Amino acid sequence: MHFIGTVQAAVTATESDGGPTAAELDAIELEMPVITAEIALLDAQIMTLDRPLSELDTRRIRRARRRVLAARRALSNQTAAATVTAPGGAA
Template sequence: MENIVTVQEAVTAFAPWLEPTDAELDAVEAEMPVIAAEVDFLDAQIVTLDRTPTELDTRRLRRARNRVLAARRDAANLSAAAALPEVGA
């Protein structure tokens, strides 16, 4: 009979190269306003799944959608500004 064992080191150990880099963490941080706005929008949608949306629900959905659009606009403007070369003064 042959014993079946796990290789503990392979299961629990993580090499340093598996961790996110500073650039990846910065990219996630830059996207956090968009992610938070999308979560709020999703929450507003979930509330209305099992009932007919009231006027208050409709306003909440509209405002949440507008926050998502604004966050996406701001993120796009930041990435575009970062990609443009600076104009010398």
């Protein structure tokens, strides 16, 4: 009878179990403006969960949504510009 415990370490082990790679950290850093804008939107929405919306709450949520859209647009434009100028791209 073969025990799976002896094979399991070889099957489940990966090269880097220590954390994110440099490329993953760079991707997170690139997306950080979007992440912070989404957190601000979530905070604005959470503040209004237990009460009716006031005019100030409505404006706060609308502003936060615009910031999220602007951050996503900037990220999209930034990645699109990087792919256009990347060497080896399609002509």
